[in-house]
Amino acid sequence: MDKKVLVDIxxxxxxxxVTTFLGLILADGFDLTSVPALKAAAIAxxxxxxxxxxxxxxxxxxxKGSAAWLPRSGRKAGRGAGS
Numbered sequence: 257m258d259k260k261v262l263v264d265i266x267x268x269x270x271x272x273x274v275t276t277f278l279g280l281i282l283a284d285g286f287d288l289t290s291v292p293a294l295k296a297a298a299i300a301x302x303x304x305x306x307x308x309x310x311x312x313x314x315x316x317x318x319x320k321g322s323a324a325w326l327p328r329s330g331r332k333a334g335r336g337a338g339s
Contacts, residue, residue: 268310
């Protein structure tokens with residue numbers, strides 16, 4: 257895996273953790289001093305860990321230049337959809 261793929265996996269993992277953590281905290285009433293809030297933080301780590309596994313599988317069997325499972329279609333490497 258190259259550096260670009262590792263950064264892609266790290267970004268996806270951080271996004272999974274933050275969105276899950278914030279969703280659980282908001283659903284719990286946003287009390288960061290409660291034990292359920294700390295449990296929410298621990299639970300939020302599970303989807304983030306699964307995101308690492310998904311990214312590793314994607315970089316191996318999907319798009320070789322990213323952590324995506326589906327290959328890029330109709331785009332050249334290094335160019336965005338609008339280019």
